[in-house]
Amino acid sequence: MEDIKKLARELLADNKVQLVLGFENGTANRVRPAFFTTPEAVDKLIYNEFCIQNIALYLKKDICQHAASLAITANPNVVRSILQLAAENQIKEEKIKIIGITHEGKCVGLLDFKAAEEFSKTQPKGLKDEDKALIEKIQAMSLEEKFDYWVEAFSPCIKCYACRASCPMCYCGKCNVESNNPQWIPVAPHKYGNMEWHMMRAMHLAGRCINCGECNRSCPVDIPLNILSYMLSDFVLEEFESEAGLSAVFTPALSSYTMVDKENFIK
Amino acid sequence: MSEFEPKIVAFVCNWCTYAGADLTGTSRIKYATNVRIVRFPCTGRIDYMLLTKAFASGADGIIVSGCHPNDCHYTSGNFHARRRWMVFKKLCDFMGIDTRRIVFSWVSAAEGVKWADIVNTTVEEVRKLGPYESYHKLSTQDILA
Ligand code: SF4
Ligand code: SF4
Numbered sequence: 001m002e003d004i005k006k007l008a009r010e011l012l013a014d015n016k017v018q019l020v021l022g023f024e025n026g027t028a029n030r031v032r033p034a035f036f037t038t039p040e041a042v043d044k045l046i047y048n049e050f051c052i053q054n055i056a057l058y059l060k061k062d063i064c065q066h067a068a069s070l071a072i073t074a075n076p077n078v079v080r081s082i083l084q085l086a087a088e089n090q091i092k093e094e095k096i097k098i099i100g101i102t103h104e105g106k107c108v109g110l111l112d113f114k115a116a117e118e119f120s121k122t123q124p125k126g127l128k129d130e131d132k133a134l135i136e137k138i139q140a141m142s143l144e145e146k147f148d149y150w151v152e153a154f155s156p157c158i159k160c161y162a163c164r165a166s167c168p169m170c171y172c173g174k175c176n177v178e179s180n181n182p183q184w185i186p187v188a189p190h191k192y193g194n195m196e197w198h199m200m201r202a203m204h205l206a207g208r209c210i211n212c213g214e215c216n217r218s219c220p221v222d223i224p225l226n227i228l229s230y231m232l233s234d235f236v237l238e239e240f241e242s243e244a245g246l247s248a249v250f251t252p253a254l255s256s257y258t259m260v261d262k263e264n265f266i267k
Numbered sequence: 268m269s270e271f272e273p274k275i276v277a278f279v280c281n282w283c284t285y286a287g288a289d290l291t292g293t294s295r296i297k298y299a300t301n302v303r304i305v306r307f308p309c310t311g312r313i314d315y316m317l318l319t320k321a322f323a324s325g326a327d328g329i330i331v332s333g334c335h336p337n338d339c340h341y342t343s344g345n346f347h348a349r350r351r352w353m354v355f356k357k358l359c360d361f362m363g364i365d366t367r368r369i370v371f372s373w374v375s376a377a378e379g380v381k382w383a384d385i386v387n388t389t390v391e392e393v394r395k396l397g398p399y400e401s402y403h404k405l406s407t408q409d410i411l412a
Binding site: 147192202207240266 | 315316319323336337343346347349350351352353354355356357358360361362363364365370371372373385401405406409410
């Protein structure tokens with residue numbers, strides 16, 4: 001942790017960045033994301049095993065957008081997010097200093113985009129064994145069972161949209177769920193509205209999700225909605241050899257095509 | 268009168284399949300009347316949400332059809348659509364949405380016969396599957412539950 005602090009302090013002292021995005025201690029033994037703008041403030045910066053929230057989310061918020069330059073304490077999920085945001089032209093390399101941190105919490109120093117790409121390749125993505133097991137379990141179900149499973153799984157959803165708010169890739173200024181003319185997604189959290197909301201969320205993240213699992217962690221009722229995105233990531237990798245979060249120069253699978261895409265399902 | 272007649276919604280592009288369906292008519296080819304055709308500028312414009320809306324509004328089957336590859340009026344709309352359909356189909360399969368009820372096809376402006384054939388076979392297949400009760404229930408009764 002000391003090396004992370006030292007780096008952050010130096011960057012601010014040398015005026016290399018205007019702010020550092022990281023974590024500090026919150027109330028009740030919790031950690032929370034924080035912005036540090038002076039070398040002295042960095043005393044409060046922390047990094048430990050609880051700092052798992054994907055703070056790349058804040059890169060699209062006003063405070064970061066308005067900063068001329070910034071640094072961020074970046075675990076592998078954050079690094080992947082930054083690369084994907086860069087690929088989608090949402091952040092420029094000149095503006096951001098990445099303080100790389102491995103899954104184990106080891107600081108690997110400052111990463112430029114090229115180094116970040118190498119780093120991402122060596123760090124496994126946030127897919128847990130239980131996620132894989134759940135995907136396999138669902139795939140083995142019959143059509144009706146799958147449908148019932150998801151209707152049931154979504155039924156506690158209260159449409160708080162915390163999953164959307166916490167996802168670094170859900171950065172659209174106006175989301176389709178807010179559209180009321182036409183109303184694509186019913187507002188009420190009934191079974192039908194929930195089904196379509198989750199279908200839409202999964203489709204909009206297909207080929208863009210970097211598999212950080214934040215959506216699932218932020219869900220107050222523990223819906224395994226990240227499974228949908230994971231499953232599609234696997235599919236996109238298999239079909240189109242395309243994986244989000246590994247390169248800053250990358251066209252997401254659903255923004256591109258090839259002449260030889262499969263069409264054995266088309267009459 | 269009680270026999271089940273499938274309701275089919277067809278989302279088609281203006282330049283190929285719509286013209287193809289027109290040719291079916293002007294060629295006096297008879298085909299099933301179960302289909303309601305909705306015309307779009309391009310297959311690239313056919314949002315997958317429209318498909319779920321169709322099911323929610325009572326459709327039992329859906330046809331999505333446009334220009335053959337390399338024939339798109341806007342060059343690449345159908346290529347983008349093809350990828351999206353692949354991903355959407357995968358998602359539907361995973362979520363238990365019945366993709367046997369969604370037929371994708373390429374029908375050119377010259378393929379009036381093929382259009383009649385696609386519609387007829389889709390109607391017959393969906394007739395065998397019966398009404399799409401689970402989704403209809405989701406979008407009607409379950410809203411009140
Ligand atoms: S969809 Fe979930 S797992 Fe994927 S990038 Fe967004 S928050 Fe992370
Ligand atoms: S965070 Fe959970 S409850 Fe809230 S909208 Fe997302 S899935 Fe529904």
